[in-house]
Amino acid sequence: MTLKNARVGDTVKVLKVEGTGPIRRRIMDLGITKGVEIYIRKVAPLGDPFELTVRGYELSLRKEDAKMVLIEKLSSKKEEVTNNVN
Amino acid sequence: MSIKIALVGNPNSGKTTLFNALTGSNQYVGNWPGVTVEKKEGRIKWNKEVILTDLPGVYSLSPYTPEEIVARNYLVEEHPSAIINIVDGTNLERNLYLTTQLLDFGIPMVIAVNFMDIVAKRGVKLNLKKVSEELGCKVIEISALKNKGIKEVALEAIEVSAKKPSMKRDIFSPRVESVLGKIERLISHGYIEENELRWMSVKLFERDEEICAHIDLNEKTRDEIEAVIKGLENELDDDSIGIIISERYDYVTKIVEKRMPGKDKMSISDKIDRIVTNRWLAIPIFALIMFAVYFLAIGSVGALSTEFMNEKLFGEWIVPGATSLLEGWGVADWLVGLIADGVIGGVGAVLGFVPQMLILFLLLSLLEDCGYMSRIAFIMDRLFRRFGLSGKSFIPMLIASGCGVPGIMASRTIEQQNDRKITIMTTGFIPCSAKMPIVSFVAGSIFGGGWRGALVATSAYFIGIAAVICSGIILKKFKAFKGHPSPFVMELPEYHVPAAKNVFKSTWDRGWSFVKRAGTVILLASVLIWVGQNVTIEDTSEKQTVVLDADGEIATDDEGRPLVEKQKHVHVIENEDGTITVEEIDHKGIRFIQDECNCKSILQMLGEGISVVFKPLGFGESWETSVATILGLVAKEEVVGALGTMSSGGIETAGDEFLDGSYLKGFSFMIFNLLCAPCFAAIGAIKNEMNNRKWTIATISYMTGFAYAMSLIVYQIGKLFRWGSFSVWTVIAFVLLAVFLYLLFKPAKFSLINIVKKIFTKKEKSADKISA
Numbered sequence: 001m002t003l004k005n006a007r008v009g010d011t012v013k014v015l016k017v018e019g020t021g022p023i024r025r026r027i028m029d030l031g032i033t034k035g036v037e038i039y040i041r042k043v044a045p046l047g048d049p050f051e052l053t054v055r056g057y058e059l060s061l062r063k064e065d066a067k068m069v070l071i072e073k074l075s076s077k078k079e080e081v082t083n084n085v086n
Numbered sequence: 087m088s089i090k091i092a093l094v095g096n097p098n099s100g101k102t103t104l105f106n107a108l109t110g111s112n113q114y115v116g117n118w119p120g121v122t123v124e125k126k127e128g129r130i131k132w133n134k135e136v137i138l139t140d141l142p143g144v145y146s147l148s149p150y151t152p153e154e155i156v157a158r159n160y161l162v163e164e165h166p167s168a169i170i171n172i173v174d175g176t177n178l179e180r181n182l183y184l185t186t187q188l189l190d191f192g193i194p195m196v197i198a199v200n201f202m203d204i205v206a207k208r209g210v211k212l213n214l215k216k217v218s219e220e221l222g223c224k225v226i227e228i229s230a231l232k233n234k235g236i237k238e239v240a241l242e243a244i245e246v247s248a249k250k251p252s253m254k255r256d257i258f259s260p261r262v263e264s265v266l267g268k269i270e271r272l273i274s275h276g277y278i279e280e281n282e283l284r285w286m287s288v289k290l291f292e293r294d295e296e297i298c299a300h301i302d303l304n305e306k307t308r309d310e311i312e313a314v315i316k317g318l319e320n321e322l323d324d325d326s327i328g329i330i331i332s333e334r335y336d337y338v339t340k341i342v343e344k345r346m347p348g349k350d351k352m353s354i355s356d357k358i359d360r361i362v363t364n365r366w367l368a369i370p371i372f373a374l375i376m377f378a379v380y381f382l383a384i385g386s387v388g389a390l391s392t393e394f395m396n397e398k399l400f401g402e403w404i405v406p407g408a409t410s411l412l413e414g415w416g417v418a419d420w421l422v423g424l425i426a427d428g429v430i431g432g433v434g435a436v437l438g439f440v441p442q443m444l445i446l447f448l449l450l451s452l453l454e455d456c457g458y459m460s461r462i463a464f465i466m467d468r469l470f471r472r473f474g475l476s477g478k479s480f481i482p483m484l485i486a487s488g489c490g491v492p493g494i495m496a497s498r499t500i501e502q503q504n505d506r507k508i509t510i511m512t513t514g515f516i517p518c519s520a521k522m523p524i525v526s527f528v529a530g531s532i533f534g535g536g537w538r539g540a541l542v543a544t545s546a547y548f549i550g551i552a553a554v555i556c557s558g559i560i561l562k563k564f565k566a567f568k569g570h571p572s573p574f575v576m577e578l579p580e581y582h583v584p585a586a587k588n589v590f591k592s593t594w595d596r597g598w599s600f601v602k603r604a605g606t607v608i609l610l611a612s613v614l615i616w617v618g619q620n621v622t623i624e625d626t627s628e629k630q631t632v633v634l635d636a637d638g639e640i641a642t643d644d645e646g647r648p649l650v651e652k653q654k655h656v657h658v659i660e661n662e663d664g665t666i667t668v669e670e671i672d673h674k675g676i677r678f679i680q681d682e683c684n685c686k687s688i689l690q691m692l693g694e695g696i697s698v699v700f701k702p703l704g705f706g707e708s709w710e711t712s713v714a715t716i717l718g719l720v721a722k723e724e725v726v727g728a729l730g731t732m733s734s735g736g737i738e739t740a741g742d743e744f745l746d747g748s749y750l751k752g753f754s755f756m757i758f759n760l761l762c763a764p765c766f767a768a769i770g771a772i773k774n775e776m777n778n779r780k781w782t783i784a785t786i787s788y789m790t791g792f793a794y795a796m797s798l799i800v801y802q803i804g805k806l807f808r809w810g811s812f813s814v815w816t817v818i819a820f821v822l823l824a825v826f827l828y829l830l831f832k833p834a835k836f837s838l839i840n841i842v843k844k845i846f847t848k849k850e851k852s853a854d855k856i857s858a
Contacts, residue, residue, distance in 0.1 A: 013561035022150040025327060026501075026575050031180050033332040034324070045368040049477075051359075051578060055179040055335075057359035058359075058578040060464045062471075065575065077099065 001075065003038070003050075003066035010040045019068040031055040032069060035069040089136045089247050091807075092160060096171035096181050097143030098579050103230040103588070104172055130240055139166065145180065147187045149296040151501050161191050162282070167194040167247035170239055172230070175205040176580065178212060182338045185221065190288055192253045192281040194246035195223045198239045202227045208353065213343040219339040222254060231585055244303050253284050258333045266291060272307050273663075291315055291328050310635040340529070355457075355581040360456070368465050372826055374486075375453070383446035383488070391441035400434035424616055432612025432727070437601070439519055439723065444597045446488040446519070451592040455480075455584035464578060473555045474562030476500060478576070479509040483554065486516040490768040492596045494775055503712040504567045504728040508558055510775050511785045514764040515553035515792075517546050520722035524759050527726045531741035532752035542753065546760060553761055553792065560829045561788075607766055613718035615728065618689035689713050696731060702815045703758055703794070704751040704801040708744040711755060721765045750808060761793035795822045 006012050014036050017028055031054045032038065039053040049062040095101040109128030127138040141160055142153035149155060160166070171188055173181040178199075185738040199214060218225040224242050228235035255263060269287040278286055278301075288295040290311055301784060302312075315326050322329055331678035362371055409426040417425075453459050459481055467477025478500045486493025493513050500506040517525065525546040529539035561567050593738065633649040635641040641649040659667045686694075693709030696716060700706035705715075710732045729744065730737035745751040763769065763786045773782040805811050 005477075016324070020242055022326070023150075023575075025146075025148050025150060028328065028331040029148060029183070030575055030577070031183065031335060033335045034328070035332075036335070041361055042363065043365070044363065044468060045365050046465070048468045048471075051363070051464065055177075057177045057180060058580075060467075060576045061499065062467070062575075 001071055003061075003069035003071050004063045006040050006050075006066075006071060006073070007037075007076060008042055011074045011076070012038050012040070013074050014038065015070040015072055017069050023065055024068055027061070027065060027068065030059055031057075032059075032061075037074065038071070047075050067083040089168070089244060090164065091136060091138050091168045091247065092164075092166040092169060092193075092709050093138060093140045093170050093172065094157060094161075095143060096145055096177070096184060098172060098577065099143065099172045099174040099177075100230040101143055101172045102140060104170075104198065104200070104228070104236060104239075105138060105688075106591075106676045107230055107236050109138055109231055127682070132237075132246070134547050135243060136240070138170075139164075144184065146184060149294055150777075155296070162285070163189075166193060168243045169193050170198055170243050171195055172198045172200055172228075175199045175201045175227075176208075176213065178342050179335070179338050182217070182342065183334055185336060186334045186586065187259050189221065190285040192251060192284060194245060194249055194251050196239055196243045197221070197223055197225045198228045198230075198235070199225060200228055200230050202591060203229055203232075204582075208699075211689040216343055217341055222251065231587070240584075253281070255284065257337050258330070261321070262318065262329060262333055265314050268314050269311055272310055273301070273303065277302070288330065290344075291604060292330055353580070359461070359578075362460055363465060372462060372465055375458070379446070379449045379453075380487075382440060383449060385589050388442035388445050391445075392438050395433070395438040395441060400431070401440065404434065405430055406581050420620070421618065424613065428612050428616030429609060431611055432615065432724075440597065440601060441486075442519055442598060443488050444593060447485075447492070447596045448589065448593045450485055450488070451589045451596075452584050454592070455588050457579045457581040458574055460576065460578050463576060470558075473504075473558035474567075475509060475512075476502070476559045478697065479505065482509055482513045483516050486513045486517055486518055489596070489600055490514050490516070490518045490764050491599060491771045494771040495769060497775055507776070507781065508561050508567060510772055511561065511788060512557045512731070514768055514785075514789055515550050515557065515761055517550045518722065520765070522758055524718075524728040524756060527729070527737060527741070528752045528756040531738060532745060532747060533749060542756070546756065549757060549760060549796075553796070556830055557788075557792065560826075563829065563832065608721050611717075611724070611766075615689070615717060615720070615724070618692070619687050622687050623691070650839070678750075692716065700758075702802065702818075703754050703797040704748070704805070705745055705755045705758075707746075710740075710744045715759060715762070718759055719763060719766060721767070722759070725759055750801060750804045754797045754804075757800055758793045758797040761789060763790045763793075764795040776792070795826065799826070801821050 005016075013017065014032055014034055016034060017024055017032060036054060041051045041053055041058070043050055044060075046066075049060045050066060052059045052061055093101055093105055101651070105126065105128065108130050110131045128138050128140075130136040130138060139160065141157045144151075144154045144157050147154055147158040147161075149158075161169075169188055169191075171185050173185065185195075185197065197218070199212075200826050205212060214225045214227065224246070226235055226242060227238050228239055230236065255267070257263075258266065266284075266287050269290055270283045273286060273290070274280075274283055286297065286301065290301070293315070317330070319325055324332070361367055405426055408430055409422055412422045412425060450459075453462075462480055462484075463477035465477070466480045470477050470479055471842060479497070481499065482496040485492075485496050490513060493516070494510055497509045497513065500509055525543050529535065529542040529546075533539045533542050633641045643649055643693045661667060689715070690709055693713035697706040697709050697712040700712050700715070705711040710729060713732070714725045714728045717728045726737060729740040733740035733743050735743075741747055741752060745755060764772075769782070772785050773779075776782050776785065798815065799819045799822055802813075802816045803823070806816050
């Protein structure tokens with residue numbers, strides 16, 4: 001499963017960041033590394049990008065780039081999801 | 087001896103604020119990540135021996151963005167005596183990640199933790215003592231904005247600069263450290279200085295392109311290094327870059343003891359974000375905010391102040407005042423004209439926009455400083471990516487609606503080179519406040535205001551935006567811009583109440599750069615225009631006169647042609663010995679135009695020469711419009727200014743006089759002037775940001791070409807439908823339209839070569855089938 005498939009309200013754990021080059025490097029430099037927990041806060045009004053909480057700060061990441069991040073889902077907050085939809 | 091201290095930190099960590107507080111120099115501070123790009127230097131206010139260098143804000147020292155390269159090259163090449171590493175306390179982990187990279191340089195370092203008041207407010211407890219012990223350098227809490235703890239930081243940095251720190255070699259796991267040690271030993275036989283070994287070995291381990299290309303190693307060493315890296319990569323199932331980054335973060339997580347408050351409360355920032363970036367409300371809120379900004383800056387307060395500046399301050403007081411004053415002093419008439427009408431009038435026309443622009447810049451700075459600008463990029467990214475740009479391209483364009491110069495400069499925050507280039511190339515299409523007079527001239531004077539005028543004025547914005555969008559789509563398809571869209575990984579900073587200091591500084595800096603431009607380029611240009619209007623070139627070298635016979639008739643020669651006598655202007659020189667020498671004068675005379683005369687001014691000659699080019703666009707029949715367009719290069723507001731001066735009845739009659747009051751001609755004139763090459767100041771900004779002559783020329787040519795094509799299409803096709811007139815130009819217009827639509831709609835991967843390839847592969851396949 002990749003970060004792209006994650007849903008708003010999910011808390012996920014990063015297993016690996018795939019790919020090479022500047023985009024991967026930048027994603028990792030900003031703290032998305034193996035083992036870190038990410039909370040998916042919301043999606044921009046037009047459906048992309050994501051707003052994530054990583055290491056205590058807010059980061060926006062395009063879904064296209066989120067494909068590079070392999071994750072496992074830890075939990076999902078239902079309440080958060082409905083709040084965002086409303 | 088002077089001490090060199092480098093200021094390093096993440097974007098938005100308050101680095102520039104600290105720099106200003108220490109050096110007292112004026113600098114721009116914003117809330118958009120990555121504002122400082124150049125390195126800036128200053129001496130500490132109370133100790134002039136210390137030179138402080140403000141390095142660009144970076145998250146890491148990778149070799150990919152210009153900011154990062156600038157920062158690391160400085161640290162490697164300039165050997166600063168100490169580093170002040172400013173760290174955002176609300177974001178300790180990501181900030182200390184950079185710190186672990188800085189430690190590799192073996193330069194004495196002080197860590198200044200900023201925003202501790204916010205950390206305290208949130209109820210988070212940080213154990214900075216442990217951080218200090220682990221990293222082996224002093225950690226000082228500061229508040230850059232409130233001037234707290236900053237002197238302490240500087241004093242500490244000066245103190246440690248004399249010491250030699252011990253190189254820290256236990257950041258990574260023992261396994262990685264042993265490999266790094268091996269690489270160090272392998273390269274230590276070379277010329278590399280001892281204190282560079284650690285940094286070099288880490289970079290070699292990462293296979294850093296920049297370092298690998300510059301380091302001089304023999305084949306054998308390179309192979310050996312590659313072998314140890316490969317070994318570890320297989321062992322840890324990750325590539326070397328991934329290993330290094332992960333382990334740095336692991337180390338930081340280990341040393342940061344964070345105690346969060348009992349319940350994870352939603353901060354105010356979160357609550358704001360909930361509404362502002364809400365799925366349904368985000369775009370209406372954004373539209374509302376933008377409407378409010380423009381209503382204040384351009385519609386109401388701005389328009390009133392501009393009117394006051396132009397009509398009252400300059401129109402009624404300064405210009406007539408200066409005229410009577412100069413006349414009172416008995417200054418020559420032409421000089422009065424030059425100073426009062428040329429210089430004061432010209433510069434005044436530009437300065438009239440200052441209040442309007444200050445209001446716009448003030449509002450935009452407020453949005454920037456409170457953190458909303460990043461949200462705009464977040465909201466708009468999806469939309470802009472469709473056009474081959476990124477959400478970050480939106481900020482330059484917003485600012486460009488005030489003035490293109492700071493707008494183009496704001497493109498620096500875009501990381502990806504291609505996106506940055508396209509943003510620079512298209513930002514000039516956005517109607518800036520200086521283009522507003524052109525719009526209101528066409529809307530008012532030609533379309534007669536009312537609903538027609540309003541429609542035309544609105545269309546001006548849409549034309550600008552459409553030009554940006556279409557250009558984005560078209561340019562992205564060209565080879566020069568091929569490549570991935572920029573990685574849109576962007577930090578969304580916390581909302582905070584804008585700091586008055588930052589907002590005013592930013593507004594002032596942007597406004598001042600505009601005023602400076604009025605004082606220099608436009609001043610010079612105003613003088614040139616005035617001279618151009620008031621000076622004529624008279625051909626005095628040769629005049630032909632007909633010869634009259636005794637009856638007063640024109641004399642003819644044997645073949646019946648009029649007898650023409652060549653008159654020559656000569657100098658008659660009486661020599662000392664009594665003889666006379668006649669010297670022919672063969673030059674063109676320059677003289678001032680006095681009163682009414684049938685002579686042409688230099689400006690008119692220029693305009694007539696150029697107007698041929700504009701004929702197909704519908705506004706080449708009168709030379710005045712050509713002159714006005716050329717003058718637009720100096721400053722866009724000059725277009726209308728010049729038309730007003732050249733028209734017999736001021737700007738009100740200019741439309742009828744020069745454009746026959748034709749809607750179509752007026753509209754074509756407006757399109758061309760909105761989209762063509764920007765003013766010199768903006769061209770200068772483009773040159774600065776492109777940092778490349780070829781790209782600058784490409785940008786100017788693209789803009790002018792695009793403007794020409796669009797005007798031609800609108801005018802010629804409009805003419806065909808309106809009057810049914812058809813010419814070669816109509817055909818050209820249709821061809822251009824077809825090319826434009828083709829470029830716009832052709833699929834990105836669609837090219838002739840691909841089609842040919844496809845046909846061939848199909849044939850091969852069918853051939854395979856047959857043979858099978």
